[in-house]
Amino acid sequence: MIAQTKAELLKIRSTRTTFGLVLGMIALILLFGLLAGLLTKTPNLLTKDDHRAVLGVGSIAGVFSALVGVLLVTSEYRFGTIRPTFLFTPRRSRVIGAKLAASMLVGVAFGIVGEGIGFGLVYLILKGRGIPFALTGGELTLLLFGTLAGIVLWAAIGAGVAAIVRNQVGTIIGLLAWGFIVENLLFAFVPSIGRLTPGEAQNALTGLTTNHLLSPAAGGATLIAWTAALTLIALALTARRDVN
Amino acid sequence: MLIGAGHREAGGVEPGTDSAVTARAPERAFVPHVKRETAVVVAESLTKRFGQLTAVDNLSFALNPGTITGFLGPNGAGKTTTLRMLLGLAAPTSGRALIFGTAYAQLERPAVRVGAVLEATDFHPGRSGRDHLRTLSRAVELPDARADEALRLVELDSAARRRVKGYSLGMRQRLGLASALLGDPELLVLDEPANGLDPEGVRWLRDFLRAFAAQGRTVLISSHVLAEVAQTVDQVLIINHGRLVTESSLEQLTARIGGSVRVRSPQLPQLADALRQAQIETTPSNDHALLAHGTTSERVGDIAYTAGIPVHELATESSSLEEVFLELTSETQS
Numbered sequence: 273m274i275a276q277t278k279a280e281l282l283k284i285r286s287t288r289t290t291f292g293l294v295l296g297m298i299a300l301i302l303l304f305g306l307l308a309g310l311l312t313k314t315p316n317l318l319t320k321d322d323h324r325a326v327l328g329v330g331s332i333a334g335v336f337s338a339l340v341g342v343l344l345v346t347s348e349y350r351f352g353t354i355r356p357t358f359l360f361t362p363r364r365s366r367v368i369g370a371k372l373a374a375s376m377l378v379g380v381a382f383g384i385v386g387e388g389i390g391f392g393l394v395y396l397i398l399k400g401r402g403i404p405f406a407l408t409g410g411e412l413t414l415l416l417f418g419t420l421a422g423i424v425l426w427a428a429i430g431a432g433v434a435a436i437v438r439n440q441v442g443t444i445i446g447l448l449a450w451g452f453i454v455e456n457l458l459f460a461f462v463p464s465i466g467r468l469t470p471g472e473a474q475n476a477l478t479g480l481t482t483n484h485l486l487s488p489a490a491g492g493a494t495l496i497a498w499t500a501a502l503t504l505i506a507l508a509l510t511a512r513r514d515v516n
Numbered sequence: 517m518l519i520g521a522g523h524r525e526a527g528g529v530e531p532g533t534d535s536a537v538t539a540r541a542p543e544r545a546f547v548p549h550v551k552r553e554t555a556v557v558v559a560e561s562l563t564k565r566f567g568q569l570t571a572v573d574n575l576s577f578a579l580n581p582g583t584i585t586g587f588l589g590p591n592g593a594g595k596t597t598t599l600r601m602l603l604g605l606a607a608p609t610s611g612r613a614l615i616f617g618t619a620y621a622q623l624e625r626p627a628v629r630v631g632a633v634l635e636a637t638d639f640h641p642g643r644s645g646r647d648h649l650r651t652l653s654r655a656v657e658l659p660d661a662r663a664d665e666a667l668r669l670v671e672l673d674s675a676a677r678r679r680v681k682g683y684s685l686g687m688r689q690r691l692g693l694a695s696a697l698l699g700d701p702e703l704l705v706l707d708e709p710a711n712g713l714d715p716e717g718v719r720w721l722r723d724f725l726r727a728f729a730a731q732g733r734t735v736l737i738s739s740h741v742l743a744e745v746a747q748t749v750d751q752v753l754i755i756n757h758g759r760l761v762t763e764s765s766l767e768q769l770t771a772r773i774g775g776s777v778r779v780r781s782p783q784l785p786q787l788a789d790a791l792r793q794a795q796i797e798t799t800p801s802n803d804h805a806l807l808a809h810g811t812t813s814e815r816v817g818d819i820a821y822t823a824g825i826p827v828h829e830l831a832t833e834s835s836s837l838e839e840v841f842l843e844l845t846s847e848t849q850s
Contacts, residue, residue, distance in 0.1 A: 279655035286647035287640055352638035353648075355605065356695055359632050360655045362604045362621035370655075514606035 276370030297336040309397030333386025334426040341375035341430030346440035379427030422474035432502035561611035573758035586749035587738040594758035631696030632705040641681040666694040685712035780805040780829035
């Protein structure tokens with residue numbers, strides 16, 4: 273599967289789409305970092321959770337790493353390259369595994385860049401405003417690595433959902449609607465269920481302590497369970513379905 | 517023994533019984549000259565159903581090494597579906613497809629033995645031709661140099677670093693062919709490779725495939741136009757409605773080109789009746805005429821005279837290969 277993963281990494285590098293995603297991610301993190309750092313009033317920057325929220329602005333990278341996973345799978349179906357891909361690697365589980373691995377590797381890079389920019393920017397702004405840093409070393413480590421883990425897992429979730437849905441527009445709209453609408457509604461109205469969604473599990477993983485959220489460990493386990501379940505469904509469906 | 521073994525899944529027929537013998541009989545007739553042990557491609561009672569529709573219906577054939585086979589049939593005959601099953605992209609409803617004696621998906625590194633192109637447009641428009649090939653060669657651990665070699669083989673090296681978006685259809689066809697050649701395969705499977713090629717491109721492809729087969733390698737190309745491949749192939753498999761209509765060498769097919777007689781009359785139905793009574797086969801032609809097959813103009817004129825049917829035109833016509841093809845593929849219409 274190493275050879276296939278190298279092939280998938282080349283697919284990611286050899287179109288301008290990925291470049292566009294990187295630029296979009298950096299622009300959005302800079303924008304939200306500036307807004308959160310400069311416009312949040314001092315009384316709203318006292319608690320640890322306040323600090324986690326603004327300093328963790330790099331988690332936006334998760335949206336983009338998910339998109340990398342989605343595009344790596346759906347563009348193959350959209351442009352028909354899935355046919356030569358499967359002709360060269362007829363064991364389809366290897367292709368799906370390679371796509372997941374490549375997406376997650378890109379997710380690591382996106383996470384490091386996104387968090388570096390987001391955390392660095394907001395940290396400097398808060399320091400400039402003279403706001404004392406509220407997090408301990410351990411809490412900061414959990415915030416940074418929890419967010420990074422989430423960004424990486426979202427890349428796999430993106431690839432997995434894409435392998436199940438196959439249609440590019442459908443997958444992107446579906447994931448955005450789920451992440452930005454359904455999860456929030458569920459968490460607001462049925463928090464006992466909503467906290468089990470991947471997005472809220474990721475929030476828990478970063479150390480956020482909002483009411484009803486899971487513990488960081490349970491949040492991480494929940495997010496991994498989602499990734500594993502979607503991967504298994506994607507593998508089973510891809511192995512069974514004919515390619516047109 | 518070998519044939520019987522392959523037939524176990526075919527239709528629930530017990531090998532060794534009388535019914536098994538009857539079931540295999542037509543298949544033997546289709547492939548009398550191919551030894552299964554050496555066959556490069558074998559289709560055994562291959563069947564594919566999509567709901568009510570049977571796209572491929574109990575199709576059996578085998579291909580010898582070193583041959584160029586035209587896989588022909590009208591659009592919708594089941595050619596692409598058959599190729600997809602041969603290449604492991606679609607699962608047969610029943611029957612099986614073997615490449616080098618095993619299912620395609622079971623081949624270790626199939627790309628170094630089989631090169632295949634199913635669609636001429638299977639490229640990411642934003643990726644360069646060279647990068648497209650490299651994404652494929654990496655997956656099977658071939659060096660990047662192979663991508664450059666394949667591009668040279670199809671004479672696409674000057675456009676290698678341009679994005680596919682700017683390629684003409686002919687260039688895309690050749691890039692597809694380059695991807696099939698990456699692994700230096702023994703077998704090429706090409707679906708409608710001449711589509712969108714200009715006459716010069718068709719000639720180029722023909723020369724290329726001839727040279728390829730001259731090295732003892734095997735080619736299977738599909739087309740819905742016989743004329744497109746007639747000068748390339750040595751044998752044809754003609755299918756229609758998912759069933760095998762003819763398997764023959766090109767010479768045998770050409771031999772079927774007989775004279776036919778075109779006769780125009782204001783009383784066509786009566787004339788057709790009279791000819792049928794004389795055991796002469798007819799097919800309707802355009803503008804109040806019909807074609808009488810396997811006969812002469814003298815005979816048709818005499819029959820019309822005897823029946824008292826006026827004849828406005830009587831001419832001998834020799835049919836083209838294409839007409840034989842159309843005739844063959846219309847025979848099985850039920």
